[in-house]
Amino acid sequence: MMVSCCGLITSQKEPVPLKSVEVELEVKDHVATVVSTLNYHNQEDKPLEAVFVFPLPGDAAVCHFSATVGQTEIVAEVKEKQRAREEYDDALSSGQQAFLLEESEQSPDVFSLSVGSLPPGESASIRLEYVTELAVQADEGLRFLLPAVLNPRYQPQGSVGSEGSNVQVTSVPASLVPYTLSFSARVSSPRPVSKVESSSPLDPLQYLNTEQTQATVKLAAGHKFDRDVELLIYYKDAHQPSAVVEAGQASSQPGSLMGDSVVMLSLYPEFPQAVMSSVASSGEFVFLLDRSGSMHGERIKNARDTLLLLLKSLPLGCYFNIYSFGSSFEHIFPKSEDYNQKTMEEALKKVEEMEANLGGTEILEPLKHIYRQPSIPSQPRQLFVFTDGEVGNTKEVINLVKQNSASHRCFSFGIGEGASSALINGLAKEGGGHAQFITGADRMQPKVMQSLRFALQPAMVDVSVKWDLPSGVSVTALSPPIAALFQGQRSLVYAQFTGQSSEASEGCVTVAYSLAGHPSQTQLHFSLKPAEDSGLTVHRLAARTVIRSLEMEVREPGGQEDAGGKKKVVELSVQSGVSSVFTAFIAVNKSNSEAIQGPLLRRTIPTPMMMACMAPMAFCSMRMPVMSCDMAQLPQMSPMIGLAFGQTSCSMDMMDQSDTLESCRPKQPPRDPLLQLVSLQKASGCWLLDPHLAAVLGKTSEEVEKPKPASVKQDVWATILALIWLHGFKMDAQEEWELLAMKAVSWLRAQKASLVTECVEAGNALLGCNVQKDAVGL
Known part of the structure; x- marks a missing residue:
């Protein structure tokens, strides 16, 4: 059956009390303060409890939470989580209005907001403030992300917090989100702001002073909730070190x-x-690819193309292996192998066959297996993790990387809208690597190759x-x-x-x-x-850093909690007013002159989800949960991805069934000529003169062989032609092929080839290019 939704109603045909979300962002240099206002209105004739589960950046420090009802503002306090929940329940059972904000115990980028006892006809405005560090992208842009999409988080079988009642979270396609979003930003820095870009349409950037160190920008009206809002902010002279003291x-x-x-x-x-120009010729490169059901379609195709580029760009003399995971995991070799033509071909053959057909997202077990492998002397281990980040046991995964941080570096790639920033940033931060996010129409390859460059360069x-x-x-x-x-x-x-x-x-x-x-x-x-007018942003971010470090130490392997460490976290969280996994924000309206009468109806606010595929899927029954919301169960919530028109809550296992998704798989388009050329390169760096190479160059075999100077070897001529073609036709994708071209040049130098100048001239004439010999690096 299909449920048709229109207007402000849930799948149960009930009005949704959340009407609008307003977000104001203030960026000062490398940090951001975000104020979100959520406006609620109860149009029903009975009092409501509204529950909204939503994402925030994984490293955000929530530092203020208040509610305005009529003329009354109630500011929340941070209290130990169990005590806060009890106060909330007590307030509701005595007919008082109460508001509760808490962080998921499994993932620090998922929060639940409960608005309790909203009387008929009443409005409430919730103000939520958080501070966050801005991550630097490889192109020097600072990235701010306002997460709008909350994808399902797959809860691994038998993990902590998977028992008990299953709290459902309602999710709808973006076109059916029944509330509006407005977003504005103000940017200031000691250095000029050169530009601000976004994945969503923006109104033009407005400078507030002639030095261009202050600017404002707004999201264009009519934002669709089909994507997270991403802002990229670029400053001039970004590399100067700086120190800011705050009173x-x-x-x-x-x-x-x-x-x-x-x-x-x-x-x-x-x-x-x-x-920067020196590139290591050793290392153990381990690639870990997510093949769960949610990676189907373009995502898995992109990942296969990326692995092709990575494998061609590795240096001779290194070791490598490829793992892939879903509900179970697989590896191409039992242990990392020496990189040569034979092992590269074997790996590529298996990569070509990879589909998103391994079920759920169980990332912990393959990681444990990788870390159990003995390290190879003088081959530092570099781990590359590709995932859409939809896991429930985020903290456990990050902790494992931290425990093994001395033996490797971890580079992470978040694929698609709604990838968990807590997971992707946490892997890179604890693994001493670099995190990249690949959303919308971004090509995965340039970002991944930037990270490979980092992995090959000295740190x-x-x-x-x-x-x-x-x-x-x-x-x-x-x-x-x-x-x-x-x-x-x-x-x-x-x-x-x-x-x-x-x-x-x-x-x-x-x-x-x-x-x-x-x-x-x-x-x-x-x-x-101390700097003027800096509020307490730096203090709160510092408190957040200490809280996160303590939280990691509290959870000992085996799931035992250290009571003393937990007490320290609670004390610092209450003192600093910054949220933690062991505390919650609670606000009770004690000024109610009369208790609210009548039974309380629960209304779940739908969260936007990605429309990943248009295949119809079975609907599960949707049960309205009991009054108290147990956040420990949050990762089991499963807003279903990929429903075309209705809304539901289904188990993630159903999503991650490859047969359900088979019907969505697009027909394979013809391969990009660049990737075709790359696929023909040998592990040593050279190309062979054969009909496949001629076809990529748009020539016949005869046309390609005829202009070759007589004494020049065929593979030398083929390699020079490939380099000319890359420099002549694919400079816009140079980041993607730069490393494999350097390998080709090294191979040519090792051949001590003669007549290189003549070869380049003849190659230019053949391909209609004008590439200089030194531009190619010869």
């Missing part, structure tokens, strides 16, 4: 994190060209941060030590300054490190005088 809160105890000054040090190194290692402060001022580090920093990666370091200095108002910080075997250091002098 403590006057009402807090001196000596406490909120009472003392806190500094945020931003490190975003730019490496010398000599280092800053043995990083130490030393503070030199006037007498009377002591320092406490709040951030975990930096394992490694590489080109294109930015690190924010937080520290607390205790005490007062009578005379000197300047501090100095020295960052020492080793780069490509050479010890080096950077020094920065900064003012200890």
Whole structure:
């Protein structure tokens, strides 16, 4: 059966009380403050409880939550989670209005908001504020993401929190989301803002001053909830290190994190060209590919093409293996193999056959298997993880990467709208690698090849941060030590300054490190005088950093909780007013003169989902859950992806059945000529002169062989032709083929080929190009 939805109703034909969401973003340099206002109105004749489950950025620190009902504003307090839930239930059972905001116990980027006892005809406005660091993309843009899409999170079988009642979350295709979104942003920085881009249509950027260091931008009207809202902000001279000191809160105890000054040090190194051009010729490269049902269609095709480019770009002398996972996992070789023509061909043959047909998203077991493999001497392990990030046990996965961070680096790729930022960023952060998000019409290949470049280039290692402060001022580090920093990666370091200095108002910080075997250091002098008007953004981000580190230590392997660590998290969360997994925001309207009469109806607010495929699917029954919302069960919620017209809640196992999705699989389009050319390259870096190469170059075999200078070997001639074609016709995709072209040039040099100039001239004439010999690197 199909349910047709229109207007503000759920699949149960009930009105939805959420009418609109307004978001205001303030970006200051590398950090953002976000204020969301959710406007509710009860049009029914009975009192309501409205429950809305929604995503936030994974590293956000929620720091304010309040509700305005009529003329009354009620500001929420942070309390231990169980106590907050009890207060909420008590308030509802005594007929009072109450509001509860809590973080999922499995994934820090999923929150639940309960609006309790909204009387008939009454409106309520909820204000939610959070601060977040902005991640740096490989092209130097700062990325802000407003998650709008909450995809189902697959709950692994038998994992913690998978027992008990199944809390359902309602989800609808974007076109049926019954509330509007308005979004505006203000950007300011010491450096000029060069541009702001977005995946969604924007009104033009407005500069607020002649230096162009302040600007505003708005989302164009009529945003469809079919995608997350992504903003990319670019500054001039982004690589300068900076330190911002923020004054403590006057009402807090001196000596406490909120009472003392806190500094945020931003490190975003730019490496010398000599280092950037050197590429390692060793390493163990392990690729881990998500083949769960939600990766079907374009996603899995893109992933196969990307693996082709990666395999062709690896250096001779390295080791590699490819794992893929769903409900179970597979590997191409029992252990990582030496990279050569035979192993490369064997791997590519298996990659070609890969489909999104392995069921659910069980990422933990393949990771454990990879980490159990002994490391290969003098071949540093580099792990590349490709996933749409729809897992329920995010924290467990990140913890495992952290435990193994000394033995490898982890590069992560979030594929598609709604990929969990907590998972993708967490993998890279704890694995000392780099995170990339691939959404909308983005090509996966350039981003992945940028990350491979990072993996092949030297990183800053043995990083130490030393503070030199006037007498009377002591320092406490709040951030975990930096394992490694590489080109294109930015690190924010937080520290607390205790005490007062009578005379000197300047501090100095020295960052020492080793780069490509050479010890080096950077020094920065900064003012200890706190920045004007910075609120408590830096304090809250610092508190969030400490809370996240403590949370990871609390959950010991085997699921036992450390009570002392949990108490520390609760204390810091309450003191700083920043959410944690063990606390919640609770607000009760005690000014109600009379208790609300009548039974409370529960209304679940639908969340936008991706319309991944138009195949009709079976509907499950939708049961309205009982009053109390158990967030520990959140990852089991399963807003179903891929329903064309109706809305439902179904188990994710059903989504991840390849036979259901078979009907959605598009017919294979002809292969891109660039990928065809790449697929013909040998592991050594050369090409062979054969009819397949001629076809890609748009020539017959005879046309290609005829202009070859007589004494030149066929594979040398073929390789020069391939390089000319890449430089002549595919410069717009240079990031994708640059590494394999460098390998081809190295191979040519090793051949000590003669008549290279004549070959390049003859090749240009044949292909109608004008590529210079030195441009090719010969």
